[in-house]
Amino acid sequence: MITHFGPHPAGLGDTDHKGPLEDCPIGECQDRAIQQQAQERRQATRAATVDLPIPIVVTRHQCLYCRTTRSKKTAAIAHISRCWKNPANRTCKTCEHYEPAGDGGHCFPERPCGCNVYAEGCNEGVDIPDDRPATHCPKWELRREEWPC
Template identity: 55%
Template sequence: MTVDLPIPVVVTRHQCPFCRITRAKRPAMVAHIGRCWRNPAARSCKTCRHFEPPEDGPYPEHPGWPESCTQERDLAAGLHTNCPSWQPAA
């Protein structure tokens, strides 16, 4: 009687230095880094001083407040990159 054992496999993944997400293909990761919300060079909402993160409501029945921009940019459709109003977060 033989026992089948699993075969170890080494896989290379590429990881974003800003948000820690991984991709199998290097070009896909390079493209991600260029638009990563946590990359200051992408001038995105999450690295901007005008970004207000979402907040929980004061009690369970209250839906809370969504993320917003103090420069009146609409974030309802998603966060922005290469924003002309971007300023580095403190």
């Protein structure tokens, strides 16, 4: 806090005011007091500032079937309507007749034999496109592991 008496700090001659600048009746003293307080606040803020990340809240919309997320609700709704794991779409991924591709794993530890390398297929003879599973299949049946209890 700055106080003054004697010669006026604003160059306005002698003053008999002996108190804080903000109590001085001269407007220039009040302005100077406000500037001084702002500078003190800035210095205190600089001393207390630590470079930490600022937390923000982000809303994402998640598919109930494959757990894919979208930032826009309309995009999530559109995804759910075509999701390969949504039973309502009757895709290969949720069908009892679907045989997933063999991963080429090892029959014996550290001894690859290649006996379980095969492409995905359908036990009912439905052709599965290479780039995506078949949808709305007439031979589709809900896979047993996905039956509701």
